[in-house]
Amino acid sequence: KLDDELPVQPPSVKDSLTPETPKGGALAKLAGMWCADATFQSWINQTYVHGEPMRGEDGAARCLRSVCDIDSRAELDHNTHASGLFNSMIRGPYMKWRASKGLL
Secondary structure (H helix, E strand, O other), rough: OOOOOOOOOOOOHHHHHHOOOOOOHHHHHHHHHOOOOHHHHHHHHHHHHHOOOHHHHHHHHHHHHHHHOOHHHHHHHHHHHHHHHHHHHHHHHHHHHHHHOOOO
C-alpha cells in the first residue's frame, strides 16, 4: 500500500484526559420515547410526583432520572443499579398499568 504522505496526528492531551461519555442504548431510547409520550407523562406524574406536577417531556425525564438516581438516561444502559431501578420502578409498573388500561 502506498503512503499518502499525510502526517499522522498524535492524539491530543485533551482527548486522552477527557472521559468518554457513555452513549445511550436500548433502555435510554425506550426512556426517551416514553418521556416524549403524553400517556407516560401523566402516569409518571400520578405515580411519583407529590405536589406540583412536572410538565411535558422535560418534566417526565427529570422525574425518571430522579427515580433511577441518574444524571442522564444514557446511564440506564451502563449502570446496573440504575437499570434495575428503571425496570422495577418504571418499566414493570408502567407496563402493568398500560395492560390494565388495555393500552398494549
